[in-house]
Amino acid sequence: MQSCSDSDRRKEEREREREAMSIAGAAGYLTRRAAQKERVRILYRRALKDTLNWAVHRHLFYQDASELREKFEANKHVEDLDAIDRLIDDAEAQFVKFQHPDPYIVPWAPGGSKFTRNPPPPEGIEIVYNYGKEE
């Protein structure tokens, strides 16, 4: 009798431990997955922009973009966290080699041609437009 209740109690403890571990584990798992998903999204965005930099003509860009999309979709159903991490690292390494040397950046953005081209004059300075009226 005693041994039965002991073993029951031990089983209950083990179950409770496993539950606690799984809740903490689930939360950790979800945060890891969320972080991975964000990395994937940002990687896809940068890869798509680079594809647009390389393939300027729109029909070529659409072909390359669908190939890129298929590469991402092929690994869509991987479940193992470490495998996913390894895939993301490999992809980022490939991406670094693939970057365009002269990417198109919107002119007013940092790195663009119009960035800080005409900074606003400092405070308190007023420009007097009196061309031709000085005399």
Add this chain to the structure above:
Amino acid sequence: MPCIKPGSPPSPFSSPVSSLIPSLTPPARSVLQSNERERETEPSIMAAALRPAILRHLRIPAQAQSLAVDPSAPILSSFMNRIRSMSSHGDEHLTHEEVVDRVIDVVKSYPKVDPSKVTPQVHFQKDLGLDSLDTVEIVMALEEEFKLEIPDKEADKIDSCPLAIEYISNHPMAA
């Protein structure tokens, strides 16, 4: 990607008019100086006579309609409009309606989207059944439409139409 060049100098205009415009605002001035030097020997007497009358009108910004008041210068007013039509200075900001219309057009023209379901309140993943990668593609299409450069972290958060509209409306450089 096509880069947008600033407006090229306007075609040559009638000579007496050119020497009358020393008091234009600075962006147009450099364009004129090259033409002015060629036409220095043109009738400047007539120019000097008309100059005070015209200068009074030229102090007003070019879009003002009061230039039409001066009867002796129909050429002048069209010339003024032509000069300023190539300047991208002071572009009006987008109205909210225009932003909404353009965003909805972009979303509707995305091939995986059913156009009848698109409203200004739609969520890309929940309502339209799109993937997270599809959301990334839509955000890129919006960037191209409005000539914006959205930083990666911000672009990640744009998940639905109202968010996109709000972000674009509040962006100072949206075109």
